[in-house]
Amino acid sequence: MARETEIKLKISDVRAFHRALKRAGVRTTGPGTSRVHEENIIFDTPQGGLAKHGQLLRIRTETAETPEKLRKSSRKPRVILTFKQPVAESAGGIAERRSHFLYKVRDEIEVEVADAGNLARIFEGLGMSGWFRYEKYRTTFRMPPSKAWAKDLLIELDETPIGTFVELEGPASAIDRAAEELGYSKPDYVLKNYLTLYVEECRRKGEQPSHMLFPSLKRASG
Numbered sequence: 001m002a003r004e005t006e007i008k009l010k011i012s013d014v015r016a017f018h019r020a021l022k023r024a025g026v027r028t029t030g031p032g033t034s035r036v037h038e039e040n041i042i043f044d045t046p047q048g049g050l051a052k053h054g055q056l057l058r059i060r061t062e063t064a065e066t067p068e069k070l071r072k073s074s075r076k077p078r079v080i081l082t083f084k085q086p087v088a089e090s091a092g093g094i095a096e097r098r099s100h101f102l103y104k105v106r107d108e109i110e111v112e113v114a115d116a117g118n119l120a121r122i123f124e125g126l127g128m129s130g131w132f133r134y135e136k137y138r139t140t141f142r143m144p145p146s147k148a149w150a151k152d153l154l155i156e157l158d159e160t161p162i163g164t165f166v167e168l169e170g171p172a173s174a175i176d177r178a179a180e181e182l183g184y185s186k187p188d189y190v191l192k193n194y195l196t197l198y199v200e201e202c203r204r205k206g207e208q209p210s211h212m213l214f215p216s217l218k219r220a221s222g
Helices: 014-024 070-073 094-101 114-123 174-181 194-205 215-221
Strands: 001-011 036-042 056-064 078-086 102-111 129-142 154-160 163-169
Touching: 001 174, 014 129, 014 163, 014 174, 036 114, 056 114, 114 129, 129 194, 174 194
Parallel strands: none
Antiparallel strands: 001 102, 001 163, 036 056, 036 129, 056 078, 078 102, 129 154, 154 163
16 A cells, blocks of 8 residues: 655645746656546545545546547546545554654555546445535646655645646655745644635635535536
């Protein structure tokens, strides 16, 4: 099982952040704009058995943004099944245990699957339901090859219905160094997931939480 280490940063000035990315020399990964629409569905039992144990089961459908002239030949959406859980207690040193408070550290399994609909029906047949949906647009960047310290670091810019965030995922030392280059420090780190951030935003606005969707999808699913 892979170990995921990440943090989020809230981006209040998107243009300024893009200038910081340019100064750092980052480049998008993949072809085209590398901007991908993500639709996520979180599954759990009626009793919330997975959430009670800090676990997450998610189906994510990724659709790459494609220039108009290439849309007829664009690839099919990519479907990813993800399972996450807290890191098992270990006899690790003080530094390792301390990192679990400074960063979001979880064990993770990801596998690409052929069909989101059939997989959802399997989960439903097992007594689970897709109880929370959220969407975002993600653009993934990497530091230039000259910055060897960042070779395992992903910089993922997320445009969401509750604002713009960036996720830094990789070794803790690379996260700290990248955050500093982009104008942030440890007090800026956000360890909450998008569900928690969404519920907090709904409370701030005095709205009832439902699903974290852009307005057009809300109308389509209403």
